[in-house]
Amino acid sequence: MSDTTSEGSTVPLAEFIVPPDPDQETPIVPLAKLADMSEVSPSPATANGTTTATTTTATTTTVAKARTSDDNSIFSVLYSVSKKIAIVGSIYMVGYMGWSVAWLIAPVILSVARDQLAKTSEKKRDIAKASALASEKDVILARIDELPAWVYFPDVERAEWLNKILKQVWPNANHFARTLVKETIEPNVALALSQYKMNGFRFDRIILGTIPPRIGGVKIYDKNVDRNEIIMDLDLFYASDCDINFYLGGMKGGIKDFQIHGWVRVVMKPLIRSMPLVGGLQIFFLNNPNIDFNLVGVIDFMDMPGLSDLLRRIIVEQIGNVMVLPNKLPISLSDEVPAVALKMPEPEGLLRIHVVEAKNLMKKDISVLGKGKSDPYAIINVGSQEFRTQIIDNNVNPKWDYWCEASIFTTINHLVGISLWDYDQSMPGVQADDILGRASIDISSVIKKGVLDTWLPLEEAKHGDLHVRLQWYKLTADPNDLQQILLETQLLRVTTMSSAVLSVFIDSARHLKQARANSKPDPYLVCSVNKQKKQTAMILRDDSPVWEQGFTFLVTNPDNECLNVKIYDQKTGNDIGQYTYTLSTLLKQFNMEVIQQPFQLQKSGPESKLYMSLSLRIMKAGEIEESDTLEQAAALARSASVKTPEATVTPPAVKDTQGINKRLSTESPIIEEEPTKVTPVISASASMEKPISEVVSQVLTHRVPETTSSAGEHGLGRIQLSLTYSAQRQKLDVTIHKISHIPLRDPSSIPDPYVKLYLLPGRSKESKRKTSVIKDNCNPTYDASFEYLISIAELRHTELEVTVCTQKGFLSSGSPIIGMLKIPLDDSDITTPAGLKSWFDLQPELKHE
Numbered sequence: 045m046s047d048t049t050s051e052g053s054t055v056p057l058a059e060f061i062v063p064p065d066p067d068q069e070t071p072i073v074p075l076a077k078l079a080d081m082s083e084v085s086p087s088p089a090t091a092n093g094t095t096t097a098t099t100t101t102a103t104t105t106t107v108a109k110a111r112t113s114d115d116n117s118i119f120s121v122l123y124s125v126s127k128k129i130a131i132v133g134s135i136y137m138v139g140y141m142g143w144s145v146a147w148l149i150a151p152v153i154l155s156v157a158r159d160q161l162a163k164t165s166e167k168k169r170d171i172a173k174a175s176a177l178a179s180e181k182d183v184i185l186a187r188i189d190e191l192p193a194w195v196y197f198p199d200v201e202r203a204e205w206l207n208k209i210l211k212q213v214w215p216n217a218n219h220f221a222r223t224l225v226k227e228t229i230e231p232n233v234a235l236a237l238s239q240y241k242m243n244g245f246r247f248d249r250i251i252l253g254t255i256p257p258r259i260g261g262v263k264i265y266d267k268n269v270d271r272n273e274i275i276m277d278l279d280l281f282y283a284s285d286c287d288i289n290f291y292l293g294g295m296k297g298g299i300k301d302f303q304i305h306g307w308v309r310v311v312m313k314p315l316i317r318s319m320p321l322v323g324g325l326q327i328f329f330l331n332n333p334n335i336d337f338n339l340v341g342v343i344d345f346m347d348m349p350g351l352s353d354l355l356r357r358i359i360v361e362q363i364g365n366v367m368v369l370p371n372k373l374p375i376s377l378s379d380e381v382p383a384v385a386l387k388m389p390e391p392e393g394l395l396r397i398h399v400v401e402a403k404n405l406m407k408k409d410i411s412v413l414g415k416g417k418s419d420p421y422a423i424i425n426v427g428s429q430e431f432r433t434q435i436i437d438n439n440v441n442p443k444w445d446y447w448c449e450a451s452i453f454t455t456i457n458h459l460v461g462i463s464l465w466d467y468d469q470s471m472p473g474v475q476a477d478d479i480l481g482r483a484s485i486d487i488s489s490v491i492k493k494g495v496l497d498t499w500l501p502l503e504e505a506k507h508g509d510l511h512v513r514l515q516w517y518k519l520t521a522d523p524n525d526l527q528q529i530l531l532e533t534q535l536l537r538v539t540t541m542s543s544a545v546l547s548v549f550i551d552s553a554r555h556l557k558q559a560r561a562n563s564k565p566d567p568y569l570v571c572s573v574n575k576q577k578k579q580t581a582m583i584l585r586d587d588s589p590v591w592e593q594g595f596t597f598l599v600t601n602p603d604n605e606c607l608n609v610k611i612y613d614q615k616t617g618n619d620i621g622q623y624t625y626t627l628s629t630l631l632k633q634f635n636m637e638v639i640q641q642p643f644q645l646q647k648s649g650p651e652s653k654l655y656m657s658l659s660l661r662i663m664k665a666g667e668i669e670e671s672d673t674l675e676q677a678a679a680l681a682r683s684a685s686v687k688t689p690e691a692t693v694t695p696p697a698v699k700d701t702q703g704i705n706k707r708l709s710t711e712s713p714i715i716e717e718e719p720t721k722v723t724p725v726i727s728a729s730a731s732m733e734k735p736i737s738e739v740v741s742q743v744l745t746h747r748v749p750e751t752t753s754s755a756g757e758h759g760l761g762r763i764q765l766s767l768t769y770s771a772q773r774q775k776l777d778v779t780i781h782k783i784s785h786i787p788l789r790d791p792s793s794i795p796d797p798y799v800k801l802y803l804l805p806g807r808s809k810e811s812k813r814k815t816s817v818i819k820d821n822c823n824p825t826y827d828a829s830f831e832y833l834i835s836i837a838e839l840r841h842t843e844l845e846v847t848v849c850t851q852k853g854f855l856s857s858g859s860p861i862i863g864m865l866k867i868p869l870d871d872s873d874i875t876t877p878a879g880l881k882s883w884f885d886l887q888p889e890l891k892h893e
Contacts, residue, residue, distance in 0.1 A: 081625040226247060233245055249282045262277045274311070329369070368454050398445075398512065422444065459484045498511075549592075765781065768880070769879070781826065782823070
């Protein structure tokens with residue numbers, strides 16, 4: 045009766061426990077395998093002996109695992125013994141060879157640093173992985189200091205529904221990721237590593253794992269957005285349990301605990317009237333994301349401070365080449381939308397960046413007497429576009445005067461990042477430089493003002509400021525705007541500046557010639573404008589490849605530049621087709637563009653054609669917002685630095701005449717027979733109220749004599765100087781032309797004059813300038829030019845100290861100073877295109893304040 049009741053019981057098997065048979069022999073399980081007891085738990089007895097079979101199988105499995113554990117233990121012991129032998133052998137070798145003790149200390153320090161870094165990185169990865177697996181409520185309660193984006197930003201919404209969708213579809217994403225990595229990232233990583241003599245890189249296995257990416261918040265933009273597109277930003281955080289294996293030069297390595305965090309923008313465009321209502325997607329990171337991972341396997345020796353930075357930097361760069369602006373990952377959703385509409389680059393404008401100087405930076409270098417100085421340089425990042433200034437040695441107040449231009453593809457929530465670094469000599473590819481501070485600027489604020497000239501306090505630094513100047517240029521399809529921007533570029537005196545932006549979309553090629561007998565080519569395409577080169581992906585064994593890739597080039601002058609296109613076979617390296625397109629012909633096309641046009645390839649087959657689209661846009665300065673301060677108004681308007689060849693001569697203003705009288709001694713009449721030079725001068729008031737294109741056509745004149753017949757008011761001689769300030773370049777040019785009528789006190793001792801310059805107040809060593817010495821001459825001619833980087837605001841509170849000295853003793857006191865003078869730099873004539881050129885009376889020696 046009881047047996048019947050037991051058989052018909054409705055109690056689940058998980059809750060029904062059968063006591064073990066005392067006659068049944070229980071297998072011995074190692075202590076290390078206590079967690080596997082469930083594998084050998086006896087099951088309910090049945091009539092056909094199922095319990096015995098199950099127990100036997102479990103016993104076999106346990107024994108196999110025990111053997112594996114023993115193998116691992118043996119391997120661990122061998123590894124430990126080998127490690128100790130290597131350490132003892134190293135110590136013996138150092139003593140035997142008589143090397144310095146530093147050869148022992150350095151590896152110890154590196155080993156300790158590596159272990160500490162590994163522990164820190166592992167802790168961060170464990171926390172991140174736990175956060176990815178936990179619910180959002182648990183994350184908030186456990187880590188109040190690192191809340192999701194929707195907590196900090198009121199316009200960012202929660203996305204738990206999206207996380208649930210990602211969790212459901214994540215198992216199917218592995219194939220797509222494998223294809224993307226193998227076809228796009230792998231060849232680029234291999235090429236980058238080959239530059240450091242590390243060849244043979246390839247991925248072996250790519251498994252993303254079971255942990256899906258997590259979206260911390262979603263932001264939808266509904267203002268300043270085209271009605272034909274939808275823009276949203278996703279706060280993406282991915283802490284994976286991936287298993288990725290690769291080979292490098294015959295050595296096998298792996299990547300685990302891969303993590304990535306950044307803001308991803310998804311643009312849905314164009315909107316169509318048939319399902320799925322959206323023609324395609326554009327997915328990209330606004331800036332380089334934060335990436336971390338752990339190296340395993342034989343390549344683990346690279347996972348130490350310094351060397352692992354090389355592989356990490358290369359992987360970040362390649363991800364940037366795929367999915368960081370201006371690069372996008374396009375996905376087509378409808379056949380109605382042509383590829384050119386989704387994949388051709390569409391820059392919104394161009395940002396011209398001028399990194400002028402920095403001051404009061406931290407001292408990172410250590411000298412014998414304590415803290416030294418720094419060797420600073422700056423890195424400018426706009427998406428994946430990176431620019432680097434020159435290195436200024438041993439200076440905490442560097443002046444770079446560095447110019448660069450960045451194409452801008454979105455102005456919504458996009459930043460310019462600038463980081464300052466102290467250069468330290470190290471191995472190639474190893475990051476050993478120290479951070480001196482960071483700063484960022486919202487591009488939308490530059491667009492609003494037109495020009496932004498400001499000092500930025502440095503973050504992640506105890507002290508320091510950075511002086512930058514940014515100007516926004518919109519893009520137009522009007523060829524009549526070309527001359528205006530060319531004139532402005534010439535006045536800037538920076539030869540690397542651009543006047544137009546060229547967008548190129550390489551669609552496909554047809555009927556390419558064979559590079560090898562009985563085999564189709566492996567073609568890739570290289571297009572270039574001047575020194576800029578861009579390359580498509582390689583297509584395996586195809587004489588009619590389809591690339592569908594877009595590129596952007598900065599053009600200095602479209603009238604005399606060309607787009608050069610060459611197609612190569614990867615295996616042979618042979619040129620299998622080329623074409624040259626003159627950009628001046630694009631100026632004559634409707635809307636300055638050609639869409640999906642076939643071009644006959646040269647040095648290829650008779651039917652070989654290249655299909656591509658071209659679009660040229662001219663730069664035009666954005667509207668400048670009127671500033672409340674006089675300094676910014678002057679900086680934005682008076683942007684010229686040279687005189688124009690065509691000048692309208694008008695009577696000189698009263699103010700200018702008075703200025704001449706102040707600078708020319710009334711007791712020193714000018715010889716009328718001497719030739720005079722007409723120099724164009726723009727009035728300060730006119731230059732402040734009008735743009736440069738209007739100012740350069742309204743020029744006043746001063747008649748400045750080339751020689752003088754007087755020794756000046758104090759009888760110490762006179763000096764002829766030219767001073768010109770360019771607000772756009774933030775640069776003061778000082779030219780010392782000549783000195784006249786230096787008094788000869790002793791006929792047997794003729795002066796050997798030279799000139800020194802200082803900026804006041806301060807008289808710092810950085811502002812010192814000095815001419816060469818001219819022997820035995822009372823009327824020397826120098827024509828020496830010097831430059832100072834100085835902002836318009838500082839210029840108005842600065843004086844130029846000019847001192848004329850001689851290498852021989854002068855007067856009875858033996859002082860080397862012949863004469864000197866101070867020139868205030870707030871004179872409006874200095875900021876005009878012609879500048880200030882005049883004679884000045886030398887005064888007796890003044891005591892330094």
